[in-house]
Amino acid sequence: RKEVEQDPGPFNVPEGATVAFNCTYSNSASQSFFWYRQDCRKEPKLLMSVYSSGNEDGRFTAQLNRASQYISLLIRDSKLSDSATYLCAVNADTDKLIFGTGTRLQVFP
Amino acid sequence: DAGVTQSPTHLIKTRGQQVTLRCSPISGHKSVSWYQQVLGQGPQFIFQYYEKEERGRGNFPDRFSARQFPNYSSELNVNALLLGDSALYLCASRLLAGGFYNEQFFGPGTRLTVL
Numbered sequence: 001r002k003e004v005e006q007d008p009g010p011f012n013v014p015e016g017a018t019v020a021f022n023c024t025y026s027n028s029a030s031q032s033f034f035w036y037r038q039d040c041r042k043e044p045k046l047l048m049s050v051y052s053s054g055n056e057d058g059r060f061t062a063q064l065n066r067a068s069q070y071i072s073l074l075i076r077d078s079k080l081s082d083s084a085t086y087l088c089a090v091n092a093d094t095d096k097l098i099f100g101t102g103t104r105l106q107v108f109p
Numbered sequence: 110d111a112g113v114t115q116s117p118t119h120l121i122k123t124r125g126q127q128v129t130l131r132c133s134p135i136s137g138h139k140s141v142s143w144y145q146q147v148l149g150q151g152p153q154f155i156f157q158y159y160e161k162e163e164r165g166r167g168n169f170p171d172r173f174s175a176r177q178f179p180n181y182s183s184e185l186n187v188n189a190l191l192l193g194d195s196a197l198y199l200c201a202s203r204l205l206a207g208g209f210y211n212e213q214f215f216g217p218g219t220r221l222t223v224l
Contacts, residue, residue, distance in 0.1 A: 041197075044199070046213075087151050095164050101150050
């Protein structure tokens with residue numbers, strides 16, 4: 001079993017739609033959680049950290065479920081510019097991020 | 110403020126050669142980590158350095174080595190290149206080592222092609 005698993009997609013959604021991604025992790029000792037966005041052939045850019053209480057940043061909402069060992073990312077009112085690969089990352093050993101393979105999102109007009 | 114910088118941006122090498130990749134962290138950041146990302150996968154952790162000392166190592170062969178300099182910049186060296194080493198090599202910096210939600214920021218990467 002992979003340490004961090006994501007549905008690779010692609011998720012094809014129309015503009016304005018709401019889309020949600022899940023990411024499961026296997027190490028119950030994991031302490032911090034992140035969502036990164038990666039555009040084609042570019043570096044990952046930090047989208048948001050995922051705190052125990054959940055957090056929201058504009059159209060983006062992240063949740064953490066420690067009991068079931070997954071994190072989620074919800075994108076509301078999708079824009080064409082949201083098209084990218086979304087990587088979840090988990091940090092158990094505090095200096096090592098473990099990434100999922102990423103979920104590809106394609107928003108169409 | 111400048112972000113993480115990496116050089117070169119692209120590199121083509123042949124099997125058996127050696128390569129050195131360079132990274133400068135965000136100003137004030139003391140921790141540098143290296144990741145390898147092959148096509149279709151997420152980044153994989155290679156090394157982490159803090160205050161010139163290795164703080165973590167991923168599951169990579171001894172052909173991979175790194176170091177950090179007094180100005181916190183870092184180099185990643187790969188010897189005896191294999192075709193499978195073709196990947197995007199990413200450098201990430203963070204302010205400190207350890208702690209949680211101590212976020213990492215990535216440079217643009219070096220795209221290495223081994224022929």
